[in-house]
Amino acid sequence: MLLALWLQGVGDTSDAVKSVVGDDEPHTVEGLPGFADGTDLDTLFTAWTVGPREVCALLPAPGDAAGVPAAANHEATEAGECVVVTTDAGSWAAIPRVQAFGSHIEPGHMVTWHVLEIPEWTRLVLGTIGSVADAERELRTSLMTATDALDQLDVARWRDDAADAIERIRSASTSSWPVPHLDGRRARVLDLAARLRAIVALGKVDDGGAVNVFQVDQRSTALREVDRTARHAMSAATYGRVA
Incomplete structure (x- = not known):
C-alpha cells in the first residue's frame, strides 16, 4: 500500500523509497521496461511518477481476486498484494516477492518487485472495490x-x-x-x-x-x-x- 500511496505524489524519491523499504534490505525491481533486472526502487518511482497516472494497491486472497487482472492474479494472490499503475506508456502490475532471512530475534527481508504488463485495469478494479x-x-x-x-x-x-x-x-x-x-x-x-x-x-x-x-x-x-x-x-x- 505504501508504494501505491507514494506513487501519487512523489517529490523527493528518496523519502518515498525510505518509507517503502523501512527496515528491509534495499528493494530491487525486475521486469521494468527499459531497465535491467535488479534495478533499484528509486528507478521505478522515477519511471512511474512522470506525467499523468492512475495507481491502486490490490489485496487479493484465495477465492477473491479483488480486481487483480488475470495476467497477475496467481502471483499477486500468492504475495497477498500488488500495485497496479497506468501511465502514458502503458499499464503494469508490481508484485512483491519477499524472502525472509535471519532469526526471530533479528529478522530480515529481501524484497524484489516483479513488474508485469497488464491490460487497462481501471474499470475492473473500480467495479470490484467500489468508491x-x-x-x-x-x-x-x-x-x-x-x-x-x-x-x-x-x-x-x-x-x-x-x-x-x-x-x-x-x-x-x-x-x-x-x-x-x-x-x-x-x-x-x-x-x-x-x-x-x-x-x-x-x-x-x-x-x-x-x-x-x-x-x-x-x-x-x-x-x-x-x-x-x-x-x-x-x-x-x-x-x-x-x-
Missing part, C-alpha cells in the same frame, strides 16, 4: 460483525495476551504510517480497515469459546467476509488519479 465512500459505509457494518464474532469467540478469556492485542487494535492509527498526506476520508477508511484486519487475525488464532464445528464455521465465515470488506476498502482508499 471510498462506499467502503466507509460497508466498514461500519463490518465492524459490528467483527466485534460480535470476537465477543462470541471470547478470546479475552481463552488467550492471556488477547487484552493487550485488543488494546493495540483500538489505539492503532494511520497517523504513524510513513505516507504522504492523506485526506480525512481516506485516512479514516485505512484506519478502520487496518483495525478490522487485525481483529480478523486475532479471531483466527483459535476457536475461543466455540463448542461445536457449526459455531466454528459460522464465525470463520463471518470473519472471512469482514476481511474481504477490509481488503477492498484499503484498495479503494489507495486508488488515485494524478493529472
Whole structure:
C-alpha cells in the first residue's frame, strides 16, 4: 500500500523509497521496461511518477481476486498484494516477492518487485472495490460483525495476551504510517480497515469459546467476509488519479 500511496505524489524519491523499504534490505525491481533486472526502487518511482497516472494497491486472497487482472492474479494472490499503475506508456502490475532471512530475534527481508504488463485495469478494479465512500459505509457494518464474532469467540478469556492485542487494535492509527498526506476520508477508511484486519487475525488464532464445528464455521465465515470488506476498502482508499 505504501508504494501505491507514494506513487501519487512523489517529490523527493528518496523519502518515498525510505518509507517503502523501512527496515528491509534495499528493494530491487525486475521486469521494468527499459531497465535491467535488479534495478533499484528509486528507478521505478522515477519511471512511474512522470506525467499523468492512475495507481491502486490490490489485496487479493484465495477465492477473491479483488480486481487483480488475470495476467497477475496467481502471483499477486500468492504475495497477498500488488500495485497496479497506468501511465502514458502503458499499464503494469508490481508484485512483491519477499524472502525472509535471519532469526526471530533479528529478522530480515529481501524484497524484489516483479513488474508485469497488464491490460487497462481501471474499470475492473473500480467495479470490484467500489468508491471510498462506499467502503466507509460497508466498514461500519463490518465492524459490528467483527466485534460480535470476537465477543462470541471470547478470546479475552481463552488467550492471556488477547487484552493487550485488543488494546493495540483500538489505539492503532494511520497517523504513524510513513505516507504522504492523506485526506480525512481516506485516512479514516485505512484506519478502520487496518483495525478490522487485525481483529480478523486475532479471531483466527483459535476457536475461543466455540463448542461445536457449526459455531466454528459460522464465525470463520463471518470473519472471512469482514476481511474481504477490509481488503477492498484499503484498495479503494489507495486508488488515485494524478493529472
